[in-house]
Amino acid sequence: MTATDSIPDTTGAELDAALQRANRAAEEMCAQPPAGRARQLRAAADALDAAAAELVDLARAESNLSEARLTGELARTTFQLRLFAETADSGEFLHVVLDRADPDFPLGPKPDLRRMLLPLGPVLVFAASNFPFAFSVAGGDTAAALAAGCPVLVKAHPGHPALSQRTAEIVGEALRSAGAPEGAFDVVFGFETGSNALQDPRIRAAAFTGSVPAGRALHDIAAARPDPIPFFGELGSLNPVFVTPGAVRARGADIASGYVNSYCGNAGQLCTKPGLLFLPAGHGLGEALVGHARDAAAHPMLNERLHEGFEQRRREATEVPGVQVLVDGDAAGPSPTLLAASVDTLLEHREALLAEAFGPLSIVVEYDSPQEANRVAEAFAGNLTATVHAEDDEAGLVGGLVRRLRERAGRVLFNGWPTGVAVSPAMQHGGPYPATTDARFTSVGTASIERFLRPVTYQNAPAGVLPEPLRDDNPWNIPQTVHQPG
Amino acid sequence: MTATDSIPDTTGAELDAALQRANRAAEEMCAQPPAGRARQLRAAADALDAAAAELVDLARAESNLSEARLTGELARTTFQLRLFAETADSGEFLHVVLDRADPDFPLGPKPDLRRMLLPLGPVLVFAASNFPFAFSVAGGDTAAALAAGCPVLVKAHPGHPALSQRTAEIVGEALRSAGAPEGAFDVVFGFETGSNALQDPRIRAAAFTGSVPAGRALHDIAAARPDPIPFFGELGSLNPVFVTPGAVRARGADIASGYVNSYCGNAGQLCTKPGLLFLPAGHGLGEALVGHARDAAAHPMLNERLHEGFEQRRREATEVPGVQVLVDGDAAGPSPTLLAASVDTLLEHREALLAEAFGPLSIVVEYDSPQEANRVAEAFAGNLTATVHAEDDEAGLVGGLVRRLRERAGRVLFNGWPTGVAVSPAMQHGGPYPATTDARFTSVGTASIERFLRPVTYQNAPAGVLPEPLRDDNPWNIPQTVHQPG
Missing domain, CATH: 3.40.605.10 (Aldehyde Dehydrogenase; Chain A, domain 1)
Structure with a gap:
C-alpha cells in the first residue's frame, strides 16, 4: 500500500x-x-x-x-x-x-x-x-x-x-x-x-x-x-511579529489574545502562522500570553506524519539551552506550546529557533531597544509575511524596522495577524527564499x-x-x- | 597573464x-x-x-x-x-x-x-x-x-x-x-x-x-x-526562416540577397542570425544564393577563440553525410559558407545541424509541402526568432506553421530578417530554452x-x-x- x-x-x-x-x-x-x-x-x-x-x-x-x-x-x-x-x-x-x-x-x-x-x-x-x-x-x-x-x-x-x-x-x-x-x-x-x-x-x-x-x-x-x-x-515562513512599546500600552491585552489565536488556529498548520513574537522589555504580557496558550484547545494535526515532524521540531526548539518553556504543550493533542528566548539565544541557535515549526508552537522574544529589533530583523531569511504592531505616532520609531522587514518578506502588515490571506489584486503571497523559490x-x-x-x-x-x-x-x-x- | x-x-x-x-x-x-x-x-x-x-x-x-x-x-x-x-x-x-x-x-x-x-x-x-x-x-x-x-x-x-x-x-x-x-x-x-x-x-x-x-x-x-x-x-538560437511558394514568385531575388546579407553581416556573429532557410522545392534561387554568398566579403571574427569555435562547428556541419557544400568559405577570413541539406538529413543529424554556428554559415533546406514544413518546425527547440516570408493571400497556408513557430520562439516575424532588434515596449528578445533560460x-x-x-x-x-x-x-x-x- x-x-x-x-x-x-x-x-x-x-x-x-x-x-x-x-x-x-x-x-x-x-x-x-x-x-x-x-x-x-x-x-x-x-x-x-x-x-x-x-x-x-x-x-x-x-x-x-x-x-x-x-x-x-x-x-x-x-x-x-x-x-x-x-x-x-x-x-x-x-x-x-x-x-x-x-x-x-x-x-x-x-x-x-x-x-x-x-x-x-x-x-x-x-x-x-x-x-x-x-x-x-x-x-x-x-x-x-x-x-x-x-x-x-x-x-x-x-x-x-x-x-x-x-x-x-x-x-x-x-x-x-x-x-x-x-x-x-x-x-x-x-x-x-x-x-x-x-x-x-x-x-x-x-x-x-x-x-x-x-x-x-x-x-x-x-x-x-x-x-x-x-x-x-x-x-516555509517564520512570519515574525514585532510589537512597539506604544502598541503594548494601547492594546496589549488584545495583542496577547490575537497572537495566541493566530498561532494556535488550525493547529498552527498555516504557512503564515506567526512563529515569533518580539515584545519590548517590560511588556508585562507574560501572564496573559501563558493564560491564553493554556486555554487554547488541543487540535489533532492533519496527519500522523505532520504530527511526528512537529513533535521533533518541538523537541529541538525546547531543548536549546536558554530557551524557557512558558507553556509545555501536550504532545498527544497536540495542545499549544509557547517558548521564550532572548535575542542572543535566538541568534546563537538559528538552526533550531529560526526554522519553521509546522504546528502550534511559537516563541516570544524580548528586545531592549529599536536598534536591537532592527538587528534581529536582519537575521531573518525570506518570509511570506512580517508584522508590525505600532501606534500611528510611532512611524518614525519603526521606519528602519519596516525597511528591513520588507527586504525579507513579500507582505508587511500592521496591527493585525498574518494568518488569513485575502484573495485580491494587490495581494502578495510570496517572498525571498526560502519563503518561495521565486x-x-x-x-x-x-x-x-x-x-x-x-x-x-x-x-x-x-x-x-x-x-x-x-x-x-x-x-x-x-x-x-x-x-x-x- | x-x-x-x-x-x-x-x-x-x-x-x-x-x-x-x-x-x-x-x-x-x-x-x-x-x-x-x-x-x-x-x-x-x-x-x-x-x-x-x-x-x-x-x-x-x-x-x-x-x-x-x-x-x-x-x-x-x-x-x-x-x-x-x-x-x-x-x-x-x-x-x-x-x-x-x-x-x-x-x-x-x-x-x-x-x-x-x-x-x-x-x-x-x-x-x-x-x-x-x-x-x-x-x-x-x-x-x-x-x-x-x-x-x-x-x-x-x-x-x-x-x-x-x-x-x-x-x-x-x-x-x-x-x-x-x-x-x-x-x-x-x-x-x-x-x-x-x-x-x-x-x-x-x-x-x-x-x-x-x-x-x-x-x-x-x-x-x-x-x-x-x-x-x-x-x-543560443537558430532563427529559422520559412519561405512560401508565393513569396518566392513575388520577390525571390530580394529574399536571396536579404538572406545572405542577414546571415553574413557582422560575420554572422549575431544571436538572431538566420541559421536555416527553408525554401519550397523548385524554388530556383540556388544560383542567386550561391552568387550572393560568394560575393559576400570575408570579415575577421571578434576574436581567435570564436574563430576556432566557428571552424569546428563548420567542419562538423560540413562533414555530415548528405550535406551539400554550396559555397565553401575560406576558413582564414572567414568568408561565408553556405550549405544545403534535405529535411531528412536535417532531422537525422540534429546535433550537428540543429545547433547554433556562431559565424557566417547557414543551411538551405528544401521542403516539399506545407505538411513537411510543419513537421520540420516541430523539430526545433526554443529560438529567439522565427521568420516567415509569405504573401498576404497565403495566411491560410501558413497558419499552422506560424502556430508551431510561436510555440518555439519569442518573436515571429514576417517578410523581413531577424537581425536588427528594435528597442521598443513591444519587443520580445527571449524564447523557450535554449534561446533563453527564462x-x-x-x-x-x-x-x-x-x-x-x-x-x-x-x-x-x-x-x-x-x-x-x-x-x-x-x-x-x-x-x-x-x-x-x-
Whole structure:
C-alpha cells in the first residue's frame, strides 16, 4: 500500500496518457477566447458548490479539520475560481501592447510590433496537505493556470486522496461540459508519479505548496532538466511579529489574545502562522500570553506524519539551552506550546529557533531597544509575511524596522495577524527564499496568473495570421495598449 | 597573464569590497525617486556620447568591428539608456495597485492592501563579446537594472577589456555626478571573479548573453545556491526562416540577397542570425544564393577563440553525410559558407545541424509541402526568432506553421530578417530554452526592466511608513491602479 491507501498510484502508462492528453489540449486552450475560459471556471465553481455537503464530509474524514473551517475553505475556493473567471474575462492579463511601425524612428525604421502573453503549456500542480480545497486539486494554482489557458495536471496530496479524486471528477466533468478540451484537467497519484511528471518534457511549469526540503528537491529537479522550467514553490515562513512599546500600552491585552489565536488556529498548520513574537522589555504580557496558550484547545494535526515532524521540531526548539518553556504543550493533542528566548539565544541557535515549526508552537522574544529589533530583523531569511504592531505616532520609531522587514518578506502588515490571506489584486503571497523559490511572483491573488504566461511578439505580421488579441479589429475586445510613433 | 591581457583579474578582496559597496548602495537606490534614476541614466548616456570618438577607437582595436558598425552601436546604447530613463521616470514599471479595505468583502472584511514592485538588489551582468557597447558594460542589462533601482556589477568580457574599463570609468563618474550612491555601478574582470560573484549572497540576480554551454553552467550555479536567484541567460538560437511558394514568385531575388546579407553581416556573429532557410522545392534561387554568398566579403571574427569555435562547428556541419557544400568559405577570413541539406538529413543529424554556428554559415533546406514544413518546425527547440516570408493571400497556408513557430520562439516575424532588434515596449528578445533560460522575460526593450523587480504588499499600513509610490498623496506622481470595494 502507498501513502494514498484508498487510491493506487498512477501507473507510468496512465501518466503518459494524461500528459499526452494535456499536451494535445494545450493548443486548443490557447486558442479559446477568454470568455470561454471564464465560463469553464464558473462551471467548475458551480459544480463544487453544488457538491459541498459531500465534499466537506470527505474532507473531514481525511483531514481532522472542522466542518466550519472546511465549509469556509470550500467557499473561498469557489470564490477564487470565479475571481479567476473574471480575470480571464477581462483579458488584461494578456498584456497586449501594439507598437506601430515608425519609419522615422531614431535608430532606423521600426517595424510594426505586437506583443501579448501566451500560456506556457501543461502545468503540474503539487497539492498541499493543509488546505484540502484552497491549495489542492481545485485550488489557487489550478485556477490561475486554467485562467492563463494552461492544461493542469494535479499531483494529489496523499493526505486526502478520496477527496482529491472526487474533486477531480466534479471539476473535470464541469470543465468538459462547459467546452474545455479533453486533457485540460486531470489528477494523478503517487510520489514517484509527481517526480516523473516534473521531468517530462510535456510539462512546461510547476507549482508547489509544502515544506522546504520537499520544495527544494522539486525545485532542483526542475532546474536540472535538459530544458529548465519555471518552478513556483511556496515553502516555509517564520512570519515574525514585532510589537512597539506604544502598541503594548494601547492594546496589549488584545495583542496577547490575537497572537495566541493566530498561532494556535488550525493547529498552527498555516504557512503564515506567526512563529515569533518580539515584545519590548517590560511588556508585562507574560501572564496573559501563558493564560491564553493554556486555554487554547488541543487540535489533532492533519496527519500522523505532520504530527511526528512537529513533535521533533518541538523537541529541538525546547531543548536549546536558554530557551524557557512558558507553556509545555501536550504532545498527544497536540495542545499549544509557547517558548521564550532572548535575542542572543535566538541568534546563537538559528538552526533550531529560526526554522519553521509546522504546528502550534511559537516563541516570544524580548528586545531592549529599536536598534536591537532592527538587528534581529536582519537575521531573518525570506518570509511570506512580517508584522508590525505600532501606534500611528510611532512611524518614525519603526521606519528602519519596516525597511528591513520588507527586504525579507513579500507582505508587511500592521496591527493585525498574518494568518488569513485575502484573495485580491494587490495581494502578495510570496517572498525571498526560502519563503518561495521565486519571489517575483505570488501564489495567491489574481496576479498569480502571471506565473503561467510568456510573451511573444509578432513583427510585421499580415492581419490574416495575427491571433485575435493582436488584431486591429480586436474581436475579443481585449484591452490594448497602443504606442503611436513620435 | 589572463585572457584580459591588459587588465589583471579582480582580486578576491577587490570583489568583496565591490559587493559590499553594491550591497550598501541598494537601500539608497531603492529610496531614490524615479526622476533621480532617470537623471543618472541620462548623465551616463551624455557622457558616453561625449566620449564617442575615444570609445569607438578602443572598440575597433579590440573587436575587428567596423567604425560605422561601432558608431551605430554606441548610438543605440545611449538611446537605450535614455529610453530606460523615460521608463524609470514614468513610474509605470512599479505596477502600483491600491486595493481599498472592504468591510463587506464576500469572504470576510478585507484589509487595505497596497502592492508595488521593489528592486531585487545588486545585479551581476555578464557582458557579451559581440556587442562591445549594446550588450556590454553600459548595455541593455545594465540600463534595465539601474532603471529598476538595482546596483550593477558588470563582469567584463575578456574580448574588450580596455574598452570595458574605460566605459566603466565614464559611466561610473557620470552616475556619481548625477547623484548615484557609491556602489551603484562597478566592473570586475576575470572568469573566476564572475563565478565567485554569482555565488555571493549579496548578488540578488544575474543576466548573461553568450553561448549555451557557458550560460547553462552559470544558470546551474545560480539555481544551486543555498538561496537560488533569478538568472537571465540569453544563450543560443537558430532563427529559422520559412519561405512560401508565393513569396518566392513575388520577390525571390530580394529574399536571396536579404538572406545572405542577414546571415553574413557582422560575420554572422549575431544571436538572431538566420541559421536555416527553408525554401519550397523548385524554388530556383540556388544560383542567386550561391552568387550572393560568394560575393559576400570575408570579415575577421571578434576574436581567435570564436574563430576556432566557428571552424569546428563548420567542419562538423560540413562533414555530415548528405550535406551539400554550396559555397565553401575560406576558413582564414572567414568568408561565408553556405550549405544545403534535405529535411531528412536535417532531422537525422540534429546535433550537428540543429545547433547554433556562431559565424557566417547557414543551411538551405528544401521542403516539399506545407505538411513537411510543419513537421520540420516541430523539430526545433526554443529560438529567439522565427521568420516567415509569405504573401498576404497565403495566411491560410501558413497558419499552422506560424502556430508551431510561436510555440518555439519569442518573436515571429514576417517578410523581413531577424537581425536588427528594435528597442521598443513591444519587443520580445527571449524564447523557450535554449534561446533563453527564462522565456517569461525579454532582454531587449523596456519590458526587460521586469527582470529585476519583485512585489511587496503593505497591509493596513499607517500613512507614515508607506513608501512614496503607495501613499494617497502620491508625491512622486506614479500611476496608481485603484480598486474600490464593490
